[in-house]
Amino acid sequence: xxxxxxxxxxxxxxxxxSDAILDYAERKFSLADKVMDFSSMVMSGSxxxxxxxxxxxxxxxxxxxxxxxxxxxxxGTVQISLDQHHYNAKRIEDIVKVQESADLFGAYxxxxxxxxxxxxxxxxxxxxxxxxxxxxxxxxxxxxPLATEIQSGLKKLLDAGFDYTDGExxxxxxxxxxxxxxxxxxxxxxxxxxxxxxxxxxGSLGQVYGVSTFVSTDWDDDGGTGDETxxxxxxxxxxxxxxxxxxxxxxxxxxxxxxSVVADVLFGAxxxxxxxxxxxxxxxxxxx
Numbered sequence: 001x002x003x004x005x006x007x008x009x010x011x012x013x014x015x016x017x018s019d020a021i022l023d024y025a026e027r028k029f030s031l032a033d034k035v036m037d038f039s040s041m042v043m044s045g046s047x048x049x050x051x052x053x054x055x056x057x058x059x060x061x062x063x064x065x066x067x068x069x070x071x072x073x074x075x076g077t078v079q080i081s082l083d084q085h086h087y088n089a090k091r092i093e094d095i096v097k098v099q100e101s102a103d104l105f106g107a108y109x110x111x112x113x114x115x116x117x118x119x120x121x122x123x124x125x126x127x128x129x130x131x132x133x134x135x136x137x138x139x140x141x142x143x144x145p146l147a148t149e150i151q152s153g154l155k156k157l158l159d160a161g162f163d164y165t166d167g168e169x170x171x172x173x174x175x176x177x178x179x180x181x182x183x184x185x186x187x188x189x190x191x192x193x194x195x196x197x198x199x200x201x202x203g204s205l206g207q208v209y210g211v212s213t214f215v216s217t218d219w220d221d222d223g224g225t226g227d228e229t230x231x232x233x234x235x236x237x238x239x240x241x242x243x244x245x246x247x248x249x250x251x252x253x254x255x256x257x258x259x260s261v262v263a264d265v266l267f268g269a270x271x272x273x274x275x276x277x278x279x280x281x282x283x284x285x286x287x288x
Contacts, residue, residue, distance in 0.1 A: 018248035024113030035238035087264035088115040125218035132282040142223040143176035153283040168235040176221030234281030242267040
């Protein structure tokens with residue numbers, strides 16, 4: 001009677017690991033779900049993707065008995081370099097037993113999926129979003145934004161022609177900044193908020209001035225001078241492309257009587273404007 005071994009079941013092993021790891025990674029994507037995703041443009045293979053940036057149009061007054069004049073704008077591009085290739089690898093002995101144990105299998109898959117998602121999220125937060133300086137708003141006290149300071153940041157978006165109430169504007173704060181916002185009665189007292197949320201009971205801000213609000217450890221709260229402790233950004237301000245959306249590969253290693261499992265991701269991201277541009281839909285709140 002033939003037995004099912006790690007070798008004969010090898011075709012099933014990658015699919016099991018892939019489904020489990022990718023499911024956890026995707027559930028942990030937060031920022032990656034709130035940016036402009038151009039991944040479909042790089043599926044054919046390329047190390048860069050040039051995204052056209054359409055020039056803002058203007059109108060011309062029409063004079064009687066004259067022909068219209070056709071505009072010929074020179075549109076720019078934003079280049080996304082697909083240079084972020086990261087992986088997590090494990091060699092797991094007796095893989096069948098791991099898969100037979102739902103708890104152990106889940107723990108491995110969760111660990112590897114989290115590593116991939118964490119890398120993507122950290123890159124978007126620290127390397128991309130927090131590099132923007134054009135609309136920096138300095139706080140008076142470390143990690144302690146006042147309502148007036150948040151208003152000042154939102155005004156910079158309005159000055160640049162952005163509508164922050166469109167449902168595609170997001171606020172991310174460090175744990176310390178988030179808790180300090182939660183301490184502001186304007187956003188925590190149900191009778192002042194005027195909606196059906198009660199942050200004092202739920203511990204969740206939900207929205208601040210109509211902007212969906214989240215907490216993330218990718219924002220600093222160590223009090224360093226100039227550190228970004230909070231960011232408000234528009235979805236259209238960040239361009240992202242993933243050439244290898246988190247994938248999983250595995251192979252049986254007979255020398256080690258184990259299965260090697262490697263999960264990796266290849267992506268890139270860029271701001272839609274220069275880091276110093278006031279027209280960029282990103283406002284970073286910095287510590288004094």
